[in-house]
Amino acid sequence: MLYGDKKSWEYLRNAVGWAMLRGKGDYLLDMADGYNGRDTDGHYSNMFDAYTAIHCADPGAETPSAERLQAALAKVREQAPLVGAHFTEKDLFDPDCRSWPTHSTEQPHVVKATGSAPILVVGSTGDPATPYAWAEKVAAGFANATLLTREGDGHTGYGKSTCITNAVNTFLTDGTMPAAGTRCPTD
Known part of the structure; x- marks a missing residue:
């Protein structure tokens, strides 16, 4: 919902309020299902599998060190203790390519194209x-x-x-x- 505009943020705020005040997470689950490509029969699209495969094969895919992850995790917990209390290393970068079986040996490069159409x-x-x-x-x-x-x-x-x-x-x-x-x- 944070990818949208202020209206989608309002929907998120209302869904969180509904969950907190009434103890019902149904609207939050609906939002999560939509985001994760889950249909009414409980099947998921392959959207996130494809995203992981493409991202982790990208020469620019970052695999932060354990030290860097721990430092980032400490910073989140310090600056946002309510949210940070539930964070793990896996929440800090997306997707987690550390266990991906292959990694590109290519290095990212700067595009310098001349002679193209506008x-x-x-x-x-x-x-x-x-x-x-x-x-x-x-x-x-x-x-x-x-x-x-x-x-x-x-x-x-x-x-x-x-x-x-x-x-x-x-x-x-x-x-x-x-x-x-x-x-x-x-x-």
Whole structure:
């Protein structure tokens, strides 16, 4: 629910309140089922299995040291004792690739592409899944890229800002790139 906008955060707050006041976790379970791809028959999609396989095979997949994990765990427990009391090492990074059977020997590299057609990169300043710095880095790696920025919280920009949606649609339909440095508010 934290990937969404303030409305999804409101749903989460209400579900937690319902669970705390009434002792019922049904709304929280519904949210977890939706997130984990569980259908009404109790079957799960292979979404997280695929995510783990792809992520752990990625040359950039990080496997933090035990010392680094313990330091991070101590920091969480100090700064957020209510949540941190229930945290384990596995909660600190996703997915846990330490037990994955194969690891890439490749090293991540900086993309430096020249001669491409124009590329539009969209980034959101408050995206909890894909940090804005990543969008900046991708855009910087292409000679013909323009970074379009959505100011606001939530995952992705398209559909969350009329300005972003219109700029992307215009680029895709007639090839007109938004002005460099364009920043759009969230609706």
